Amino acid sequence: MPHRCVIPSIGRPRYPTSQSPRPDRCPLQRFTTVVRRFQPTLPCTPFRVSTTDQESPPLASELIHAILLLGAPGTGKGTQGAILGQVPGFVHQSSGDIFRSMDPNSEIGKLFRSYSEKGELVPDDVTIRIWKQDVDRRIAAGTFRPTSDLLVLDGIPRTPSQAKLMNELLEVHSVIHLSCKDEEALVERLRKRAQKQNRPDDAKPDVIRRRLEVYREETRPVLECYDKSIIHKIDPLGTPATVLRDILSVVAPIQADVLGNALA
Template identity: 50%
Template sequence: MADRYSTVLLFGAPGVGKGTQGNILGSIPNLFHLSSGDMFRMLDVDSELGQVFYEYSSRGELVPDDITVQFWQQNIHAHTVLGLYKPASDLLILDGIPRNPKQAQQLNEYIEVQKVIHLKCENENAMIQRMRQRALKENRIDDAREDIISRRWEVYRRQTRPTLEYYPPHLIEEVNAMDSPAKVLSNILQMIIPVMNSLSAC
């Protein structure tokens, strides 16, 4: 198998703060953050792929696996060609992908998962309120609808949560997502820094 990208996955239910933490981590040298949500939001809504994405996301459903992985490949290749992501020295931080065990299996060809950071929250109601407030603040009215948010949680429970079982338990670290963002970041860094050090030593 060709060299794979050294990767840390940010994993968790909708609203736990994967994107927030990923964006902060991506500002740190030798960490490169790629979010599936940002990836798809950059799509031209008039393009064929953009229309497919809108069709699924407007229902709170996941984009089909083959399309998601293909688009992810295109994005990571583009970032590499542009020099924004340097696989030889950068640790890849992924959030929002893989979203089910099949995607995890497909991505295994391209990524070598060093850690899975599980941002854990048992309080679904608190997360739903957080998602609704964030969507309203960002003027994403459709995303603030409770039926769409509830659908996203249902999809997470049914399709995404089982993805954790794909990875060996020793790779999975749990972080309390209800702590302050600063505390969550501190806990994540404690888990990621040893991985970064091991890569730089290679």
């Protein structure tokens, strides 16, 4: 069964008439704040799409059918997401690709780099804004059709707060958790990948270990936002073909059940 984030504190917060939410804790007012650890008790106003943004048409009125790829850096989320994206009916959306394609000299590009170069997470409101605009562009261009495609999300949501902000837009059918207990194997994977891609800063051991630490503290708790029945743990250290086989055993039936008529 599809599942949406079950923690209600942020989705539709209610405040006593004598109390209003603090401005510094509202998503759209934190563009220049430092990254904060997520605290479930903090109130937060739901993210809303601006109807005045001429470059970003509104999202489809129906919830977007989605599958999440969740795992620490180096577990192969991008590899598996890209493969799935080649299968008709699946559209891969990598937050990393979206961020890296931004103009580094733009205001939002500089803001992103100020965090990523230190291995820190980008603030949630900035991440959701960039993600939402990319989805809108895909819909407008016809490369993503919400009624006949499953959106494969890779790298987002990265925090429970993001999961809640996206809750009103997504219907999550499965969370593929690429789970690896061998941290040294991930460190070596990330080091080799950064060297191959000529990204020397990302190959530094201290930066790699900081990224893994941030994942444990900030991203892994996203699993708690979804029912255990839709979370599927998969070993990412097998061959790409073996990992793909395991993922397909989960997502292929979902595609048939959710979009069967649209794909016929």
